[in-house]
Amino acid sequence: MGKPTKRLNKRTQRPVRGEGTSAVGGRNVSGAGQAKVRRSIADNKFLRAVAILFLPVLLGVFGLIMYPPSFDLSTNNVTNTTKINKSASKESIIHGHGDKRRNDRSTKDKEKQRPSQTTNNKAKTSEMEDFKPTILDSLAIQEIIVDENIVSPVELTKDHPSSPVKIYMFEGLLTERECAGLRRVHQRHLTETNAQHPIICFDSLSTFRRHLRDAGIKDVSVSTSDFTQGTTCINSSFSEELGSSLTWSHSTSFYPAESKFSTIFEDRVFKATGLKQSNGGKFQITSYLEGIGYKTHTDCTLGNHDKRDRYATILVYLQDVEEGGETKFPELGISVTPRKGRAIVWNNMNGGGECEPISIHEAAQVKTGHKFIIQRWYYYKSFSYLGKRAPEPDLPARASDQPRVSCDEYEHGSCRWYDEWNNDHLTEYRALQSGLS
């Protein structure tokens, strides 16, 4: 499986950090003329300044500078969503990086954007002040009708009456047509975004090293200086080299109100489970090719005191899988086989808002076939920017629409490709999250 080490050894001849492994991505740095290097250092300073300006964002006010999305609500099912997606201008694309302003990294254009951001900030400040968070502390599971069919819940945790985590299954929560539409939207978006290699991020140096070792890359020593400054990501050229040695699942996202299907889906989920629409985040479609699974994990953060965490998860399989790909809850001895339209819903947190370790689960490796799921997470306590597309961090510097791969929690390790960027890879953000600063 090993990547030819020769190419990677070549990588170690890059200029040292501060000269070559800058936040500018490394693509043109080594071998480029001095002017280019000077420009990259200047860009580096500029990006650091931008990162400092973004600190308030990391302090939890990124809802304040949200761009108002220009949504098209003229669709009423997934098939139509697909149509809209095709005809949408790049500025109002449903699925993915809808707002191209975020991807424009020209300083001149950034200057131009400032006045409108200020206006937005004011509007968002009043939104924050008026905001009334809602609490979700239980599931209210019910039979519903979908496309004239009765869809009845089955409790999978019946043998665990004292379990604080309950898992329910619904056969046919999404119709065949809806599943096909979602698969199509995901595939097309993937094809578009996958045209560029992703930038790879690891949650720590040890995760990075262990992934290299697992990929059969033994004679390359890496250190924190291999991360683009201020981030846990390696630069674009190193990512490209490493990309062929790693494997991952693929996730694309869309946000509430970005298509009429999101309203149909969240209303249906509300009727079936009692999970309030306003407590839901983005909708995430994930696909797994053969040999790919996903680490054991909890959807909420264990030991977290912030109640703005994922109270419950709904997961719907969009296609049958020939073999493998089950969702497994090892603590409860439950394994669910992917079946088109089948949904499972469970609470990750208890009624008091604590993350329950018994909710740990994993996606077993797909042995034969191709697995597709859609998931939505519902939060214990809602917050004003929940379910809204956040502005993307400017670090690491990257091409417009360049995807990312996150490899984290090595102990249960697996990597996942994303079509959008959040702040998880920023070192300041991580420090704040873990209370280190």
Ligand SMILES: O=C(O)CCC(=O)C(=O)O
């Ligand atoms: O694919 C699955 O079965 C589970 C995925 C999952 O748990 C997740 O993405 O959080």
Ligand SMILES: [Fe+2]
């Ligand atoms: Fe999960």
